[in-house]
């Protein structure tokens with residue numbers, strides 16, 4: 760049973776793929792978050808991301824209680840310069856239970872949207888220890904994913 764959890768939301772598969780790769784490289788548990796309603800209209804998704812009120816995340820199952828993980832890596836697409844509402848909802852409800860967090864976001868533009876990390880930190884007790892921003896199909900994708908893994912492995916090694 761791993762003490763590292765990779766938990767993510769993905770609407771169109773990019774974050775799912777990125778988090779699957781990271782979980783595999785780390786031997787971590789992988790859990791997908793689901794919305795409690797449909798997300799068909801991209802414009803409404805963007806508008807929803809700008810709101811601070813969010814509907815609750817659908818029930819999910821992890822092997823350990825959230826507070827028992829040494830590190831929780833939270834994956835989200837960037838929506839309107841923010842994390843996805845489902846991820847915000849997860850952090851709002853469970854963020855204070857997480858001992859240590861890292862963020863992996865996927866985006867569609869050149870802008871790395873690194874301000875998202877600070878927004879996500881509002882809901883956790885200790886600010887993130889590592890973060891990465893990936894653009895699917897970009898030249899730098901593998902480089903930045905490996906850099907994220909390097910940061911995480913260093914933290915896990917130092918923490919052991």
Ligand SMILES: Cc1cc2nc3c(=O)[nH]c(=O)nc-3n(C[C@H](O)[C@H](O)[C@H](O)COP(=O)(O)O)c2cc1C
Pocket residue numbers: 768769770771772773774775801802804805806835836837838839840841865866867868869870872895
């Ligand atoms: C509603 C919506 C808003 C988006 N806003 C941004 C944005 O502000 N900046 C950006 O770089 N990409 C933006 N994107 C692109 C997504 O972040 C990108 O395609 C991401 O990899 C999708 O992840 P997913 O396939 O896991 O859902 C947006 C996409 C959607 C659907």
